[in-house]
Amino acid sequence: MTYPWGDERRFNSYSRYFAKQFGGRVQKISIDAGFSCPNRDGKISTGGCTFCSNEAFNPSYCKPEKSIRQQIEEGIAFHQKRYRRANQYLAYFQPFSNTYKPLEELKGVYSQAFEAIDSISTLSCTRNDMASKALGKPEIVGIVIGTRPDLIDADILQYLSEIQQTHYVMLEYGVESVYDETLKRVNRGHDFATAEKTIRMTADYGIPCGAHFIFGLPSESKTMMLSAAAVISQLPLTTVKFHQLQIFKGTTMAEEYLEHPEHFHLFDLKEYIDFVIDFAERLNPDIVIERFAGEVPPRYLVSEPWMKLRYDEVLAKIEKRMAERDTWQGKMLSV
Ligand code: SF4
Secondary structure, eight states: OOOTTSSSSSSOBHHHHHHHHHSSOEEEEEEOOOOOOTTTSSSSOSSOOTTOOHHHHOOTTOOTTSOHHHHHHHHHHHHHHHOTTOOEEEEEEOSSOTTOSOHHHHHHHHHHHHHHHHHHHHSOOOOOSHHHHHHOSOEEEEEEEEEOGGGOOHHHHHHHHHHTTTSEEEEEEEEEOSOHHHHHHTTOSSOHHHHHHHHHHHHHTTOOEEEEEEESOTTOOHHHHHHHHHHHHTSOOSEEEEEEOOOBTTSHHHHHHHHOGGGOOOOOHHHHHHHHHHHHHTSOTTSEEEESSOOOOGGGBSSOOOTTSOHHHHHHHHHHHHHHTTOOTTHHHHO
């Protein structure tokens, strides 16, 4: 069976989205450009979101002491070993809040990526390993900027829409929950209305827009989480990423969890797989699902690391279970 997004996978996949955009597989290369976050530096608060641990998500090559070009080159080398079929990349400004500088400074940061993009794209492949030789020239096809929804304004969007004329640009917002009481409880420092307004503005400028959500935050029942699918489905989002709640060492949430584990409901793998499938059944089929779950090294976790599997193994289990249940993204919207 071919589904509404045009292939036989049971959800609207990120790989298909990129195949349509760029004609093949694309990998993101994380870049730490030394940004901070207003929820940590005192502008909004000093505590940060209670679950936040940027360290857990940063690949080893991604360090702010290195130039953007060096991080891009090392990122390409890293990914060419792991994903031998990829030769197209997106420079992904990932840790902290990557629009948290005045616009003129942002232009300087992003332009370093574009300069690297242009020069790397025209370099001959000089690497010795077989995979690089087989793939030919690596190419950086655009940038993805991760940030908070309260750190975007019309001037930034206007600038990004201009550079979008020549390079792919995507904005990726941490939204985490559609419920204000949850956002308050995890010290997010903005409400859902702010996220919704920013997502709509971004779409009005014609810029692809992604959003990140966490399942299992304290105070949310499964019914509340599933109800969020209807809210998310109304947003003009290009992509979504979902993560199961994982509790990281050194965070405020880790202290809360160690003191009161009974206040938390952490999904086990089997339960989570059925839950995200229930969620996907209620999600607008036009929205691309970039991720169903998070993957971090167990050494960063206080909570039980059920994700000893790699993400592609978890994804295979989710797709297998979707087939067993004979279901697909958006199924509940069409019955
Ligand atoms: S906004 Fe992002 S970087 Fe800042 S504290 Fe929250 S999760 Fe961490």
